Amino acid sequence: MVIPAGFGPSRVIEINNMRESHHTQSTRTVISDNSNVKLKKATTIALQDPLLAVALFIGSTLTALGHHLYYRSLNETSVDSEGQQVWAIRIGTGLAFLTRSGLAATLGIIAVQQSWATLRKRAMTIGGIDSMFGIMSNPWLFFNTDLLMHAKRLCALAAISWLLPLIAITTPATLSVYSHANQIESSLKVPFLNFSDTRGWATYEGWGSVSGVGPEISRLFTSVYTSNTFAPLTPPFPNASYDLEFWGPSYKCTSLEEFIEKNNTRTWSLSDFNYTSVEQAFYGQVGSWVSPDNSSLSGKEYVYTAVSATPLNNTLFIGASGFNTLWNSTSHNARLVCQLYNASYGITVGFDNGTPFIRENAVENLELQNWDGIRGVRALGFANNGTCAPDPESNNATVCLTYYVFHSVFRDFLAGSIFINSVGDIAYDDGDAVHSIGSTPLFHSGLMDCPEIRNSTTLFSGTGTDTSVLNTFNRCRNQTLASAIEDLSRNFTYSLMTYRNWEDVQTQVPVAITSPVNFFSYNERYLLAAYLTAVILTLVCITVGLAALMDNGFTGSTVFSAMLLTTRNPDLDRLAENNYLGEKPLPKVVGKTRLQFGIIGTRETMPHAGFGLEGTVRPLGDMLKTKPNNGD
Known part of the structure; x- marks a missing residue:
């Protein structure tokens, strides 16, 4: 064994003894x-x-x-x-x-x-x-x-x-997080109506007499009757609503029988209108074909006729050969008298994700517009400078140029006759000339879907073999011709809030703004x-x-x-x-x-x-x- 330096035999023996002792x-x-x-x-x-x-x-x-x-x-x-x-x-x-x-x-x-x-x-x-x-x-x-x-x-x-x-x-x-609609109220300016403001409503001839309807009003009305609803309003917020109260024009349509039961007395001069009663004037203007006694419909085969003579004081006579069970119990021929009223409106204008809607809270006809067209064309435009004012020559009725134009728009839209012509085609006579039915504004509106027109056997006789041209899409609002005309008049009144010449006509109202809030x-x-x-x-x-x-x-x-x-x-x-x-x-x-x-x-x-x-x-x-x- 190799002994490291410094370790002698005595040291080795000592270590061994220690091991043995341990x-x-x-x-x-x-x-x-x-x-x-x-x-x-x-x-x-x-x-x-x-x-x-x-x-x-x-x-x-x-x-x-x-x-x-x-x-x-x-x-x-x-x-x-x-x-x-x-x-x-x-x-x-x-x-x-x-x-x-x-x-x-x-x-x-x-x-x-x-x-x-x-x-x-x-x-x-x-x-x-x-x-x-x-x-x-x-x-x-x-x-x-x-x-x-x-x-x-x-x-x-x-x-x-x-x-x-x-x-x-x-x-x-x-x-988690859920969305909940939260509503706040803010006072904002919104579009309003002012029927004393005649800007752009009419065209004029000498001495300030009204000669026609303003083009922008015509365009607006066209959009209303073709879309079958009011013109869309611009939302202040995507989800908002506010209440408005105002007065404006509205038509009220009743059956001839109901009308003459309440008032069959003439309101015109015999020198201007040679009829002694409202009933006589109705059949004289619309035609005897619409009489309940005339079931054969001899002569011209009429589908629809509407007349608005100047002496009738903002009144429309309408006859249709269709039958509507919701209207009356007669077998055929509807007879309507539609008059223009000044109405009070209480509505809620709302927007659902930007889509507008109008809820009618209270619409009440107040005053019959019992003044003739002469006052509307001449005296109003010159004497009152276009503003709404009581007219002594019209029993102090409030006369508005805008109401006269409003009635003119509906007269041009509704007046005329739809009939089957000599060659068996559906024709339209506006009083000045005979046109194809496709050119009449009435044909472009939802009124053609009303049963009083749609259910006319005369109408279908002029379609030849393709009766699909008269397929209905249920666009007759409120399901009767009378209610549809009233509805159209109110929708046009609401649409006037989008009239461009009235963009500065506004009112301050509380607007309820609904917005989604996360909780x-x-x-x-x-x-x-x-x-x-x-x-x-x-x-x-x-x-x-x-x-x-x-x-x-x-x-x-x-x-x-x-x-x-x-x-x-x-x-x-x-x-x-x-x-x-x-x-x-x-x-x-x-x-x-x-x-x-x-x-x-x-x-x-x-x-x-x-x-x-x-x-x-x-x-x-x-x-x-x-x-x-x-x-x-």
Whole structure:
């Protein structure tokens, strides 16, 4: 043997003597009766890990409670900004992850104590022991049969730990956002009507007499009768509404029978209109074909005729050969008298996502416009300068140039005759010439769908074989010709709020503005259910861990030093030969070797707690709690 410098024979002999002395002293400490072997040091339970587990559990519970209180404070409150909504979800998600992390860490500490308790009681394969120490971080280890058979409590702890992330998914989702219509009121200027304002309403000839209807009024009326509704208004906001009250023109249509029952007396001079009664004037102007007694419809086969003579004082006589069960009980021929009134309007103008609608709250006919066309054409335009004013020559009725033009528009639209001509075609006579039915404004409107016209057998006789030209699309508003004319007159009045020459005619009204507002909605039932489930299960696991800790008698650990100190065993050293890297996969021979944690040692070695081969390990029992004798 090579002796290092400075080491002489005497030094070598001294070292050998020390070794022998140490061996002799060690041997004395080995008790021949192995059943009474005592550890050098009694174990105690270190409180750091148990206290940490309790602190994590309490902190997680308080975090869950804070999550609940935070979401409840947001419930049914408005979302003021996108950033507020984003941060509410972020904070809720953060609190959920903190709760989950704290509970998972608590279960991790408990799992360590349960692992040592399991290894003390039974032998397990090294593969099973590997699964025990790795199950909290690797779910694949659940498939180890030795683990499932001999470490059921630990598997339950690990399963709960792996399911805890569900609370970080479900609980943030208990706060949602829903949209609710919120209404505010603001005073705004909106379009209005002023029938004393005659700008653009008429064309004039000498001495200020009205010669015709202004082009913009004609265009506006054309859009109304072709669209079968009022001209769309410009919304102040996409969803808004406001109430208006005003007066304006409106027609009232009644049956001839009802009209003459109330007033059959003439209101005109016989020199101007040679009829002695309203009934005589009606049949004289419209024609005898519309008489109830004339069922044969001899001569010209009429479908429709409307007349507005100047002496009739803003009145229209209308006859139609169709039949409408909603109108009367006669077999054919409708007879209508339509008169212009000054009406009071109470309406609500509303907008639904920009689409306008008008709701009639109260429309009442007030004054019959009982003045003739001469006053409208001559005296009004010159004497009153176009403004609405009482006219002494018309029994002080309020006469408006705009009302006269209004009646002129409807007279030009309705007056005329539809009949079957000599060649069997449908023709239209406006009083000046005969035209094709396709050129008449009435044919372009929804009035043609009214049963009083649509149901005329005469009308269908002029269509030849193609009766689809008269297919109805149910555009007759209110289902009768009388109601449809009244409805058209009101829609035209409403449309005058879009009249371009009246763009500066406005009024200040309260406008109810409805806009969608986002609100938080918190479903506390699901959040509390998720958190209570997690907290209760963790509390049960803490009880299991406490029992394992008390049963062990010491605070276990899975750190490297714990593995180092509990694997000091010659048997394990031989098992580790040629397998020193600890790489995967674990050799089958090593993995199937069964170990148990307990007292290991021989007569030549000091007994200590550690892992040993099955059959070579004695239970720890109460020896871990035995206090050492004085001098040990």
